[in-house]
Amino acid sequence: MPELPEVETVRRGLAARLPGKEVASVVVRRGDLRLPVPEAALREALPGSRLRQVERRAKYLMLRFDHGGVLIHLGMTGVLRVVDAAAPPQRHDHLDLIFTHGEALRFTDPRRFGAVLWAAGEPLEHPALAGLGPEPLEPSFNGAELSRRATGRRRGLRDLLLEGRVVAGVGNIYASESLFRARLHPVASCETLTPRQWNGLAEAIREVLGEAVAAGGTTLRDYQNAEGKPGYFQQALRVYGREGEPCPRCGTAIQRLVLAGRGAWYCPDCQPLKVPRRIARP
Numbered sequence: 066m067p068e069l070p071e072v073e074t075v076r077r078g079l080a081a082r083l084p085g086k087e088v089a090s091v092v093v094r095r096g097d098l099r100l101p102v103p104e105a106a107l108r109e110a111l112p113g114s115r116l117r118q119v120e121r122r123a124k125y126l127m128l129r130f131d132h133g134g135v136l137i138h139l140g141m142t143g144v145l146r147v148v149d150a151a152a153p154p155q156r157h158d159h160l161d162l163i164f165t166h167g168e169a170l171r172f173t174d175p176r177r178f179g180a181v182l183w184a185a186g187e188p189l190e191h192p193a194l195a196g197l198g199p200e201p202l203e204p205s206f207n208g209a210e211l212s213r214r215a216t217g218r219r220r221g222l223r224d225l226l227l228e229g230r231v232v233a234g235v236g237n238i239y240a241s242e243s244l245f246r247a248r249l250h251p252v253a254s255c256e257t258l259t260p261r262q263w264n265g266l267a268e269a270i271r272e273v274l275g276e277a278v279a280a281g282g283t284t285l286r287d288y289q290n291a292e293g294k295p296g297y298f299q300q301a302l303r304v305y306g307r308e309g310e311p312c313p314r315c316g317t318a319i320q321r322l323v324l325a326g327r328g329a330w331y332c333p334d335c336q337p338l339k340v341p342r343r344i345a346r347p
């Protein structure tokens with residue numbers, strides 16, 4: 066599943082090619098994605114309009130126009146490519162934005178868990194984006210912000226990081242990787258962290274995501290970036306998917322827990338679970 070670094074990699078690829086280009090037409094071959102594609106609204110809004118910028122919020126790509134934005138979520142298997150508009154569509158090529166210069170932005174999604182939406186006006190105010198937490202790659206993201214948003218939550222850290230309201234766009238892979246780097250146990254309670262540990266966690270999230278973006282995103286399943294090349298960061302994952310392998314820091318076997326139905330990988334030695342004193346006492 067594309068996570069934030071993959072989406073950011075796609076964004077950079079598209080941002081290098083599409084801003085300033087004018088939309089000629091919209092072709093929807095199959096509109097029954099995770100949410101129905103608003104075909105009429107896209108056809109009404111886009112032809113004759115110039116794409117201003119390609120942005121990202123959490124795992125949504127946003128094609129910004131003067132009067133609104135196209136929000137695209139890649140879901141499980143979504144891929145965006147810039148192709149020659151005359152290239153014959155393949156079976157899972159559900160939507161094309163055709164530009165006047167002869168290229169098309171083509172959305173392919175075999176499993177159709179992705180989404181393509183139109184947000185009139187300011188796209189950041191669209192309900193899909195409005196309640197999201199801070200962007201972890203923004204300079205303003207820090208431990209104090211993370212701690213403030215976690216206040217009152219009784220969840221373990223892994224589950225907390227997957228909540229978009231606490232921090233935007235951190236998926237399961239990077240939640241495990243960030244906790245490993247910060248030496249924090251996946252089920253450690255938010256209430257047990259010191260300000261220094263919150264800062265360490267925020268820094269770890271920023272580093273792990275930043276390195277993945279720099280490496281071009283993690284290759285999983287059908288992921289490809291905007292040039293159709295696979296990402297190549299998977300070999301750098303330190304704990305995710307590595308149950309039983311030696312911890313790269315201390316050599317202890319990596320363990321896997323299942324939390325809320327999803328795996329969490331960690332080193333029991335580097336990420337010890339400290340039971341808070343007031344809970345441990347009778």
Ligand SMILES: [Zn+2]
Nearest residue numbers: 312315332335
């Ligand atoms: Zn270790």
